[in-house]
Amino acid sequence: MGKAKNVVILATGGTIAGTAAHSSQSVGYTAAQLGVEQLLAAVPDLAQVAGGGLISEQVAQLDSKDMDGPTWRHLALRCAHWQAQEDVAAVVITHGTDTLEETAWFLHEVLPVSTKPVVLTCAMRPATALLADGPQNLRDAVACAVDAKACGVLVVAAGQVHGARAVRKQHPYRLDAFSSGEQGPLGWMEEGRVRWQQPADMGGAQGGCLELLPAAGDWPWVELVSSHAGCNGRAVDALVAQGVQGLVVAATGNGTLHHALEAALQRAMRAGVPVWLGTRCSEGQLVGSPETASTEALQPRPVTLSPVKARISLQLALISDL
Structure with a gap:
């Protein structure tokens, strides 16, 4: 029988490490x-x-609303370090809820494919709450990390296991704030074990990008813009004038754009700014068709990610091209 291996806990702050007066x-x-x-x-x-x-x-001690590129880089390097150790079976990360889905996707993109899972967990209530959810979530995350049959980056919260691509925070304060939308969770935590429903996506999509990540704050400047009623292109024009390096658009419906915003985005692309297109809808993904395809030569690139995750992938694509 093989020697038992270690589970590494990397802490980054968040509500799970939060305190209140009462x-x-x-x-x-x-x-x-x-x-x-x-x-x-x-x-x-x-x-x-x-x-x-x-x-x-x-690894860090911050409110996850203030997460940034250099902290992501440091976290990813520590994950990769521990995954490379023979006596380590898995890595568990405690994290704030506000940007957890972004960190999960970032790690999914930059970490090399490994047989050792990375599991993020969190809490919706501070550690001092009468019924704090952090301890159970942490226990479940460690149990999931040990039990994981599929590897990659996972999220465990409120008794559910989510994959990095689909997970999103859907409620501002409810205990079961996270969802994988129509895809559903990968599994459920039941008495310290996972009842798997479907396999997780493997990580390492970017391949080698981890070594290219900037150590300082000079990450590519990529902004989110949204299409909405009464929209205009002034914000896009201003961002381009200030040197924005990429734009991700949260479009209405199946990738539709207000005509004024679309014209501004085409101006941005003519200026050399890449534009990626997602949807504001919380479920589903963009579905193209010959009937809806535009005849314009310059069109935003449609992606199957949520806008906040598409922003990360565009940043990484820009870093890889530098």
Whole structure:
């Protein structure tokens, strides 16, 4: 029988490490106050769940609304480091909820394909809440990491297992705030084990991009814009004038754009700014057809990602081209 391996816990702050003045407060709190050792202490049997040892590391300590490129880079490098260790079975990341879906997708894109899963988890209530959800989510994440039959980047929260591509935060404060939309979760946590419904996507889509990530704050400037009633192109023109390097558009419906915004986007593309097109709709993806295809030579590139995830992929594409 092989030697039991370690599970690495990388902490980045967030609500799971947050505190409030009173145990009755589940909304008015300060994120990223507790260290990783305090999070582990809240789950006394965590090492037993891991089936081996626990290695913990405080990678960052922030409210995830303030997540940035350099922090992502540092987190990805630490993940890759631990995945490369022979005595490590999996990596679990504690994270804030606001940008968790973005971090999950970023890691999915940049980490090399590995047989060792990376599992992100979080909390919707601070650690001081009377019924804090963080300890159970952390326990479930470790159990999922050990039990994972498919690898790649996963998210575990409120008893569900989600894949990096489909997961999104759909509610501002409910405990089951995360969903995979019409795809549904990959599985459910049941008494410390995963009941898998479908396999996860493997990571490493960008291949080698991890080594190219800028260490400082000079990541490619990619902005989100949205098509809506009464839209105009002034914001796009202003962004181009200020040197924006890429644009991602949250279009209405099946990729439709207000005519004024579309004209501005075509001006941006003529100026050499790449434009990617997603949809504002929370479910489904863009479906092209000959009947709806435009005859214009310059058209935004349609993608099957949510706009916030498309922004990350466009950033990485620009980094790879630098």
